Amino acid sequence: DTGVSQDPRHKITKRGQNVTFRCDPISEHNRLYWYRQTLGQGPEFLTYFQNEAQLEKSRLLSDRFSAERPKGSFSTLEIQRTEQGDSAMYLCASSGLMNTEAFFGQGTRLTVV
Amino acid sequence: DAKTTQPNSMESNEEEPVHLPCNHSTISGTDYIHWYRQLPSQGPEYVIHGLTSNVNNRMASLAIAEDRKSSTLILHRATLRDAAVYYCILRGFTGANNLFFGTGTRLTVIP
Numbered sequence: 001d002t003g004v005s006q007d008p009r010h011k012i013t014k015r016g017q018n019v020t021f022r023c024d025p026i027s028e029h030n031r032l033y034w035y036r037q038t039l040g041q042g043p044e045f046l047t048y049f050q051n052e053a054q055l056e057k058s059r060l061l062s063d064r065f066s067a068e069r070p071k072g073s074f075s076t077l078e079i080q081r082t083e084q085g086d087s088a089m090y091l092c093a094s095s096g097l098m099n100t101e102a103f104f105g106q107g108t109r110l111t112v113v
Numbered sequence: 114d115a116k117t118t119q120p121n122s123m124e125s126n127e128e129e130p131v132h133l134p135c136n137h138s139t140i141s142g143t144d145y146i147h148w149y150r151q152l153p154s155q156g157p158e159y160v161i162h163g164l165t166s167n168v169n170n171r172m173a174s175l176a177i178a179e180d181r182k183s184s185t186l187i188l189h190r191a192t193l194r195d196a197a198v199y200y201c202i203l204r205g206f207t208g209a210n211n212l213f214f215g216t217g218t219r220l221t222v223i224p
Contacts, residue, residue, distance in 0.1 A: 004156075033211065042200055042214030043157065056211065091156050093212075101147075102212060104156030 002026060004105035006092050012111045013082055020078045021108045025094030032075050033102065034067055035091040036060065043091055049075060082112045117201045122219045125191045133186040133218050135201030140181050147204050147212065148175065148186045150197040157200065157214070160186065196222045 005024045013019050025032050031050050035043035046065070048056045051072035061067075064082075069075040079086055089109050095102040118136040125131040137146065148160040161168055161175045163184075168175040174187040188195055200217040 035214075040216075042198075042216050043212075045211045045213060048211055093156070100162065101159035104158065107156050 004092055004094055004103050006090075006105035006108050008108055009106060010109045010111075012113060015082055015084060015112050017082055018078065018080045019082060019110060020076055021090055021092075021110075023075045023077070023092030023094075023105060025073075025075070025092070026103055027073075028096065029094035029103075030072070030097050031095045031102075032069055033093045033095075034075070034077050035093065037089040037091060037107070038087075046077075079110075082110075084112045086110060087112045117203060117215055119199075119201050119215060119218045121216065122221065124221045124223060125188075126223050127193060128190050131188040131191045131195070131220065133188075133199050133201075133220065134183065135185070136183045137201070137203055138182045140203055141205070143205055144203040145205070146175065146177060146181075146184050147202045148173070149200045149202065149212070149214075150195075151200070151217070152194075152197045160199070162204075191220075191222045193222050193224060196220055 007022045033048050034046040036046055037043040045058050046061050047067050049069040052069050064080045067077045089107040091104055091107045093102040093104040145162050145164050147162040149157040150160050151157045161170050161173050163175045163177055176185045198217040198219050200214050202212050
């Protein structure tokens with residue numbers, strides 16, 4: 001499989017718990033993006049990596065959110081002390097340096113109860 | 114980031130052409146026009162992109178106005194599998210690398 005893969009596909013957690021999602025981009029892609037999507041809305045940009053460097057973070061990425069991409073390969077997105085408002089689909093995408101098409105994973109659907 | 118405006122929803126009959134419009138009056142000279150679509154319960158999928166000239170690929174055609182302030186995504190024969198939300202996005206070739214999605218156009222294909 002040469003696509004972007006995300007794990008888990010679904011996560012239900014209690015409010016206040018920490019969760020971590022993983023994204024494995026297409027292997028030769030340098031750029032990796034995280035987005036959040038709530039029902040009826042388009043995806044909202046959260047953060048962007050070029051290789052291992054986190055180059056941009058949205059204001060949506062509060063201090064409870066942290067993303068890493070060690071060694072410029074897979075990435076993790078952690079949400080600490082989850083709140084009900086964090087319930088959403090979290091999407092990962094990757095692209096090459098020439099900035100053409102981005103390839104998205106299937107997403108991780110988070111439900112905070 | 115330059116903004117795009119799209120109709121909230123459109124309908125098409127199956128096997129008929131569909132023209133999905135997008136206005137981007139504040140587009141800059143280096144912005145590419147990208148289209149993505151999102152099928153139910155899936156991540157967005159790249160459809161096509163262009164700068165100035167009209168573009169064709171196996172999925173669709175992109176017609177870009179001469180002043181670049183609007184564009185139209187053309188699906189030549191809509192199928193039920195084309196029912197999705199279609200997003201028109203402006204993306205700089207260098208510098209800002211992110212895709213900023215709006216709410217898109219929800220396309221309903223009627224059998």
